[in-house]
Amino acid sequence: MGTHVTLQEELRQRAMRELGINVEFTPMGSAAVLQKAAANPNSFDLYEQWSDSINILWQAGAIQPLDIDRLNYWQEINPLTKTGKITPEASIGAGDSPNKLLYVQADGSLGATPTKQISFMPYVHNVDSFGYNTNFIEQGIPYETESWAWLLDEKNKGKVALVNAPTIGIFDAALAAQGKGLMRFNDIGNMSISEIDQLFAILLEKKRQGHFAGFWTSVPQSVDFMKMKRVNIQSMFSPGVSACKGQGIPVVYASPKEGYRAWHGVMCLSSNTQGHVKDAAYEYMNWWLSGYPGAFIARQGYYISNPERSQPLMSKPEWDYWYEGKAASIDLQGTDGKVSVKAGQMRDGGSYIKRFSNIAVWNTVMPNYDYSLDKWYELLNS
Template identity: 65%
Template sequence: MTQAAWTPTRRGFLKASAIAATSLTASVNAPWVHAAKKRPKLRVLGTHVTLQETLRLKAQQDLGIDISFEPGGSSQVLQKASSNPESFDLYEQWSDSINVLWRADAIQSIDIDRLEYWHEINNLTKTGYITPDATIGAGDAPHKLLFVQGNGSLSSTPSKQISFLPYVHNTDSFGYDQRHIPKGSAYGSESWGWLFNEAYRGKVALVNAPTIGIFDAALAARAQGLMEFNDIGNMSRQEIDQLFDILISLKQQGHFCGLWNSVPESIQYFTDEKAIISSMFSPAATALNGQNIPVVYAAPKEGYRAWHGVMCLSSAAKDEAKDAAYKYMNWWLSGWPGAFIARQGYYISNPQRAKTLLSKDEWNYWYAGKKTQQDLLNTNGKIAIKAGSLRRGGSYENRFSNVAVWNTVMDNYEYSLPRWHEFILS
């Protein structure tokens, strides 16, 4: 090709520029340009615990992004997330789901440098100790699964990447209706063994989640003296078999009135008067008290089953969706969400920021272990805590110093699953 063949002339340049300008002008009004200007979208998969409409609407307003929530039962959402990471951008559940998600390559690491409030997150997740003299419960304490190592493994050794955002957490136990069961003493007479007490036969409910319900049952069996465990956080196959033999026998005797899959369903068991005692999450107790059903959320003498919320980034998330996910993660630690979930009994990983949005009485009751001097409202604006009340189990630090076991995916998790289903069908 000669020089003249490819060297542009001024006339050719101006003509090309005119054509380009005309095309650009026309394209401004093209439908696809308007579509490109739509707000970013974020899909969040998780449980009813955190996927609440009030939170979704507030986040949308604050962040300027469209957010869709897909709440479901624990087992249901974990199965969907682990098998189909393209179906979500962020996943919200509990730390016992991390090993399953990580092994399935369903989630990707999170960069600490993109987390605005990382320096405010307390040591419960970073080191395992809420106070220097606190004990770490059995099982997978969250700090053991937090940091992503160079070889792709998860451990407690600090690094610049993490497997989940630490945010909501709490200590779980059971709730009981004091109209039918006399009120016990915190860390005194209240015991996991009450779940297996023959006096409550036919009125006991359990959570239908293999990685959670198995520990409630194990704590109950041990408290009743029915069996012992070498390590309750990592049961052997023989121990699992023995525990499920006990569970199946109790079920066949009509001991359980049912198993619930979500917080709303657990509430329904009490409003319908099917249950008088049940495995329970804190919001259920708060909601029932708001309905004038006097449910006590126990502080068992054996210690709590603790959990830590995990917000995980889908392995399929990228570009605009990934940016929106980081905005949402940072929003969760910005103060307002932490104050909101405190009113249903949950803690946040940087509580001092939430404190500025809580009243003195709210902080004293929910975090400080002190009596409230006035009635406190729940997240629905109803009175849930009466003036003069003291939170069961005491302060934040005291409750997390009494952890018996963390929600965990044990080494024999796969072995326990068919036994759990056998129990359900028995």
């Protein structure tokens, strides 16, 4: 059970063929999938989503620890997950960097001190920002003029959408409010009650003024928003940007001067998964880091935790564009087989190292999450 961005039919068919096991995918919007998994561990064997779901699943007793010894490629997983930094010089970003949630401690809590058990298998990850249509908004300069503030700019009134995921959309909105100079956060990854009140007062006022055209719940819906010209600028995930480009919509994935909102994919084992099904689940997890899936999801702009194993399965132009930040030497296809990158184009934000060295905040379930959740639904329903 997971989201549309990774639960793709081509991967399911390939996994079944190579592993000789039956795999069923249940993709849903990110809020729905988390709610279902936390409430009912019987509803899945494996769960895959983002690291901000870990605290909720762990506290609900919905997932069980993974044994590092059963993960074939653990030693190949790069420092990003294990330390929170892609390089020693990179900014770690506010909030829950994945290393803080990774290791199961002796007292049963999760923390950054390495142990032999982990709460999730690290796999896909990326940095997110917003996408904007250059037919309507003048193209900015990456890391210099592109800013989260654009989401709240009066010039874009009525043509803005946010992602309807309470643990994600709140940070897009907070980065925008801070970037616009409307408020300051002491720690954007751990907002106080009064900061949450102030942020949602700003957003409610904007909504009353007709600033937002909608809140999308899935990647296909975000693509439709752009295609139907309902929005000119919105929160976006990389596959949505790729799909827009593949359909001829000139969407730029911004490299905000304030830094990105980062996320890390997690693959988790249901607390109820046992026996031969558990063995099959480990086989499937190991398959995800075996090379092919990493090469496949690179074509929608996602990174894998052990990229060197996927590199031989990507063409040199693909690797140079997606990982090295170099100009595409030929047209490149997305996961849907359509051209998503034209020859000569460079990846928005540059290389893997460059992008992950500029993190403002990680997707996080804050201590005041329950309070922010009420505020989020108040915003949606106002």
